[in-house]
Amino acid sequence: MADNKDLTRRDAIKAAGAATIAGVAASHIQGAPAILKARAATNAVNYGMVGTGSRGTYLLKHLKGIDTGRCVAICDLTDDALNKADQTIGGSPKRYKDYRELLADKNVETVFVTTPLFMHFPVTKDALEAGKHVFCEKSMVFKAEEVHALRALAAARPKQTLQVGLQRRYSAMYQAARQMIEKGMLGDVTYVQAQWHRNPGWKMKKGVPNERMANWRLFREYSGGLVAELASHQIDVADRMLGMTPESVMGLGSHDFLNDGRDILDNVQLIYKYPKGRRLVWTGIPTSSHWAGVGGQRTEMGEMICGTQGTIHITIGDDNNMPIGMWFREPNPPAKVEEAGKKKEAFKAGATMVAAAGSRPLPILLGKDLMTGQESFLEKEMKFARQWLYQKGIMVPLEERNPVDIELESFFNDIKTGGHPRADIEVGLQDSIAVILSNLALDENRTVSFKEIETMGKPGAAAAKTPVKKG
Secondary structure (H helix, E strand, O other): OOOOOOOOHHHHHHHHHHHOHHHHHHHHHHHHHHHHHHOOHHHOEEEEEEOOOHHHHHHHHHHOOOOOEEEEEEEOOOHHHHHHHHHHHOOOOEEEOOHHHHHOOOOOOEEEEOOOHHHHHHHHHHHHHOOOEEEEEOOOOOOHHHHHHHHHHHHOOOOOOEEEEOHHHHOHHHHHHHHHHHOOOOOOEEEEEEEEOOOOOOOOOOOOOOHHHHOHHHOOOOOOHHHHHHHHHHHHHHHHHHOOOOOEEEEEEEOOOOOOOOOOOOEEEEEEEOHHHOEEEEEEOOOOOEOOHHHHOOEOEEEEEEEOOEEEEEEOOOOOOOOEEEEEEOOOOOOOOOOOOOOOOOOOOOOOOOOOOOOOOEEOOOHHHOOOOOOOHHHHHHHHHHHHHHHOOOOOOEOOOOHHHHHHHHHHHHHHHOOOOOOOHHHHHHHHHHHHHHHHHHHHOOOEEHHHHHOOOOOOOOOOOOOOOOO
């Protein structure tokens, strides 16, 4: 019998076949864009971009290739940012310095909010009240009172599409991971470990106009720090994979390494308690970018989703590195100490160490690797070969499209059809709540219950304390 520690080519294909549900996920997520591409550009949604700094220009780069949307207006405080955006998107969109003037433009149907975090809610609020559809980057809101205000505002405008920029919700690889969990392939999922480590991360821009605003991510006045900008994505992943939201959060945060005038924490560790004993542990540091997942083939960020029958390693990547995922079967658990009809094992004193052999990584297969029965001989052999190479660790399965493109196309499609975004307002607000309460836990050095948000920011609630500066 073949040793399961050294699977043959056919063994690998059989084991990998258990993950073929991923193909359903891939076609489900990526089908809509195919329909969208078939539509005439004359039916495009007219949009304006408020905030054309680094993130806004990044989205414009992706939006340029999507013919179901048309950029008709851009807005930023600086000419430099407007010039870069104009060069990126082309088409000579109208230029504004005041976002309220852009909102008054009747040719603008939809607004992308890619401002610094502290302006997300004001711009989103004004855009909704102006009758626009809104795509708001995470975190959706900055303060507790904004959670309650935006929920009420959106509820009063059900015909306007409101989506948050959590692109992992639109990844075929992450959808496949969720379907594997739903099918029981990981057993009982109880723990998620996530990190976003950089070396060194954001650098202070010196000698630039309006220096604090140019470095807004580094100041608590404008930013939620590492939790808002990085952890928020992975908190959302944990919520989705565990199928629940946290009950409380505790953590340790300090300012240890990057002494350039910033006042956000640069060294953060957080533990989230979920119902039924589930946990998420998140870390963010500026001294190493190594990630141990997927055999160390990616750096900085990723998640390990651990269940009683297996574990998934997964990461989103970037424009040059598409999302990848691998899964590992859990080694057989040790025999029970006592079973019916068997003699109880004798007690042995002293420390005991048990080392179980690990399993080889198996691919999470997407559409291009699945057998449909329609393949030619050569196509079938190529798929067999790829699956075998995946199992041997020579190759890893890559998602074929950037989830950023998928989330943008889906946003326009939902506007046209009245569809419901995967990353809707409740997903966005739950993620923002986690950010707000996590920073509170770090500032006040205590465990914070998620129930506290129910009264925070409402009339009669205690005023928020000034953040504690960590040494």
